[in-house]
Amino acid sequence: MAAIKVQADPAARFPAMRPAAGLPANAPARRGFAVFQRNCISCHTLNGQGDAKVGPDLNIPHSPTEYFREDMLRTLVRNPQNLRRWPQAKMPAFDAKVLSDADLDDLVAYLKHMAGRKVSP
Numbered sequence: 588m589a590a591i592k593v594q595a596d597p598a599a600r601f602p603a604m605r606p607a608a609g610l611p612a613n614a615p616a617r618r619g620f621a622v623f624q625r626n627c628i629s630c631h632t633l634n635g636q637g638d639a640k641v642g643p644d645l646n647i648p649h650s651p652t653e654y655f656r657e658d659m660l661r662t663l664v665r666n667p668q669n670l671r672r673w674p675q676a677k678m679p680a681f682d683a684k685v686l687s688d689a690d691l692d693d694l695v696a697y698l699k700h701m702a703g704r705k706v707s708p
Contacts, residue, residue, distance in 0.1 A: 597624050603634035603706040606697065619697025622690045626681060634706040641677055650702035652695065660698075661691060 598605050598620070606616045623633070630641040645651060651660050663670045666680040686694075 597628055597637070601633075601636035603636045603704075604628075604701075606700055607704065610700075615693045615696035616700035617697075618690075619693035619695070619700070622686070622694040623697055626686060626690075627694075630678070633701060634704070636706075645698060646701050646705055647707075650698055650705075652699045652702050657695060660695060664691060664694070 594600060604620070604623075606614070606620050610617050627645070628637055628639065630639050631637065632639050632644045633646045635644060635647050651663070655663065659670060663678075664681050664686065666682070667676055667678045668680070681691075
């Protein structure tokens with residue numbers, strides 16, 4: 588027997604992942620949150636929230652925007668093996684067919700924004 592569990596959207600379930608409420612609806616960080624939900628949330632938590640168990644938290648203790656130059660962060664997202672090679676690597680490459688340059692810009696904007704919104708888990 589199988590069951591389907593209907594859950595609220597991630598913004599409702601994980602409020603510490605949400606960008607600041609005062610941001611305009613079309614703000615890059617808000618669009619980046621949508622990109623994060625589509626592409627990252629299945630493997631990564633943020634601010635200690637989320638169901639993922641594969642990758643590291645992307646804000647606690649540090650956002651990758653705090654320890655990677657922006658070009659290196661983009662390299663990591665585009666193809667992690669171009670930045671670091673290791674046999675147990677699980678993060679897939681997100682080439683431009685999967686994640687447009689505009690989406691990557693918005694994702695980086697979201698991560699930068701959230702670096703200023705850390706919440707202790």
